[in-house]
Amino acid sequence: MTMPVRDMLKEKGISPSYTRQKIYEFLAASTDHPTADDIYRALIRELPTLSKTTVYNVIKLLCEHDLVKPVNMSSSEMRYEVWHEPHSHFRCTVCGTIYDIPPIIPRYDAKRLEGFIIKDEEVNLSGICPICQQESTT
Ligand SMILES: [Zn+2]
Ligand SMILES: [Zn+2]
Secondary structure (H helix, E strand, C coil), X not given: CCCCHHHXXXXXXXXXXXXXXXXXXXXXHCCCXXXXXXXXXXXXXXXXXXXXXXXXXXXXXXXXXXXXXXXXXXXXXCEEEECCCCCEEEEECCCCCEEEECCCCCCCCHHHHCCCCCCCCCCEEEECCHHHHHHHHC
8 A cells, every 4th residue: 555655745745856756765765763964864876966954955845744753752853744643752861762662652641731732742751762771781
């Protein structure tokens, strides 16, 4: 059921330029929630005319059409991922990796939140990942 990126962009009303396709494809293939800078550095060889501004603009466009989602993990730089099944994030404070983890449903008392409209229920965890725990014991 995977649709070619070209058609997916078109369906959202985005003209599927080569650069836009490449940036989306790169994000879809990454599991490590890259920053705009990571995307730029990964694609500059293949797209020598690419500028950072273009990367930012394309990301903004893809986010506006709900194809890409910003991942804000209180690190200095915004990271991105393509929309996929609901999940939460775990940031390792040692190696900085952001992991996708099964979704964590936040618990709150709706009565105490009267008057607020909730639109996002994201739970982000941080701590030490299994790899870093292993490294510290060896
Ligand atoms: Zn780690
Ligand atoms: Zn994620």
